[in-house]
Amino acid sequence: MKSKLRKYKKGPKLAVLIFVALLINLFAISANAEREIISVDFEQGAFNFLSRGGDEELTVSDEEAHGGKYSLKTTNRTVSWHGPVLEIGQMIRPGEYEISVWARLLKGTPGDFKLSSQVGRYGAASYINIDIVPVTQGDGWVQLKGTYQYPRYASDFVTVYIEHDDPEAEYYIDDLLITELSTINVQETALNGFIKNQNEGTVNWLMWVSIVIGLIGLAGIFITVITYRKNGKK
Numbered sequence: 001m002k003s004k005l006r007k008y009k010k011g012p013k014l015a016v017l018i019f020v021a022l023l024i025n026l027f028a029i030s031a032n033a034e035r036e037i038i039s040v041d042f043e044q045g046a047f048n049f050l051s052r053g054g055d056e057e058l059t060v061s062d063e064e065a066h067g068g069k070y071s072l073k074t075t076n077r078t079v080s081w082h083g084p085v086l087e088i089g090q091m092i093r094p095g096e097y098e099i100s101v102w103a104r105l106l107k108g109t110p111g112d113f114k115l116s117s118q119v120g121r122y123g124a125a126s127y128i129n130i131d132i133v134p135v136t137q138g139d140g141w142v143q144l145k146g147t148y149q150y151p152r153y154a155s156d157f158v159t160v161y162i163e164h165d166d167p168e169a170e171y172y173i174d175d176l177l178i179t180e181l182s183t184i185n186v187q188e189t190a191l192n193g194f195i196k197n198q199n200e201g202t203v204n205w206l207m208w209v210s211i212v213i214g215l216i217g218l219a220g221i222f223i224t225v226i227t228y229r230k231n232g233k234k
Helices: 002-009 011-026 190-195 202-233
Strands: 028-030 037-040 057-061 069-073 084-088 095-107 113-118 126-135 141-149 159-162 170-185
Touching: 095 113, 095 126, 095 159, 113 141, 159 170
Parallel strands: none
Antiparallel strands: 028 170, 037 170, 057 069, 069 170, 084 159, 095 141, 095 170, 113 126, 113 159, 126 141
């Protein structure tokens, strides 16, 4: 009796360890504390903001400011997607981010301010509206704020930009803040190497594979525990 108990005593523990190791090997998901990545108040200049269309004029101005003395003024727009843009691809990791900015309409018809992000270039580019806020000229400063999760295999080219429906609208922006809420770190295993250059849909397929393996692991734990109990009663 005692020898049989000793034989199966380590069974459940071993099964649990194997199950945990499988999950860690496929996906290591770390929920980090919130971390401020980018903060721009334009008190020291335009930071790395550029004109998205190439024709807009961006000026650090003391005419209006949400906080401090300066803001970034955008003029000479000719299409709605023109506006100030900041490339952040080298500053972020795959994970969820909160992005916020303040904007004020200087000139233009009532319409929507849009805080957006572009991932990738040319035909492979995707465009995400993080927040949309309707404004009129008399609204003063309005906040655009939202969250987005950048995928593991996103392009290195990632931008955030602020646009307005009216192609001739002029406006200010101020106090941009990008905060890292959590990150996802996929382990570099042989399987990950196979899908490294694939699109996000393939990554979702891999997630389903990990779920199936996890269920198999749970089934193994259940069978091991049942076997342990049956042999323990003998």
